[in-house]
Amino acid sequence: MLGPQIRQLALQFAAALAVLSLAWPYYGIRNEELPWPQTAFAIGGIAALFATISRQPWWWRLMHALFAPLAWSVSRLAIDPGWFLLLFVLLLLVYRGALTGQVPLYFSNRPSAAAIAKLTADRHDLRFLDLGAGIGSVLIPLASERPEAHFSGVENAPATWLIGRLRSAGLANCDWRWGDIWQTDLSGHNVVYAFLSPAPMAALWEKVQKEMPPGSLFVSNSFPVPGVAATRIIDVDDARQTRLYCYRI
Missing domain, CATH: 3.40.50.150 (Vaccinia Virus protein VP39)
Structure with missing residues (x-):
């Protein structure tokens, strides 16, 4: 059985595959460049739809809707990949529970x-x-x-x-x-x-x-x-x- 994180990645991958399998042939036949902003938002919309159909909690629906558009937006900033690695390591050090077990860091008061x-x-x-x-x-x-x-x-x-x-x-x-x-x-x-x-x-x-x-x-x-x-x-x-x-x- 797939773990929860793998299932979410599979859902996002399925949304990207569904959109790109239609967009690439369409724009390829027209000999036009793929419009990445619209494509990213389309992937986000399909991912949110898949998350809704599979009865994911609302925060997962929101994350799926925003992931592709945010990924495209960040790619336009031309940030050195090393910073992403550093951010991932820092997140793992502090929020390992959220990354591996859907358990965010909450502080009891x-x-x-x-x-x-x-x-x-x-x-x-x-x-x-x-x-x-x-x-x-x-x-x-x-x-x-x-x-x-x-x-x-x-x-x-x-x-x-x-x-x-x-x-x-x-x-x-x-x-x-x-x-x-x-x-x-x-x-x-x-x-x-x-x-x-x-x-x-x-x-x-x-x-x-x-x-x-x-x-x-x-x-x-x-x-x-x-x-x-x-x-x-x-x-x-x-x-x-x-x-x-x-x-x-």
């Missing part, structure tokens, strides 16, 4: 960390795991406040992992890990927290149900598990109106 601290205050044997821990926006405040509890964070973007590792270095109760959330064993934790995206929530819920022990708690920031009623929803008092979806196992 202080009100969210405070709400989670209150939520877990009655767990005296707290073993907390943050999946996609970023730079430790939740993990480090909680670990500082609860020195008797155990906290673990998993991150796979090199730059954010390094920042989080440095920030958590002085906390003996904080285990900062480099790793893949899908390869992380959840069975040793009684509270698991995630701030990911809508894309992985259904698969993550299956993993949570299989691995987390009875009585444990799964908390998702902003993104509910599709088709599953949350045990509790906490409205965080912050500017972006954050919601924490809590699921008791």
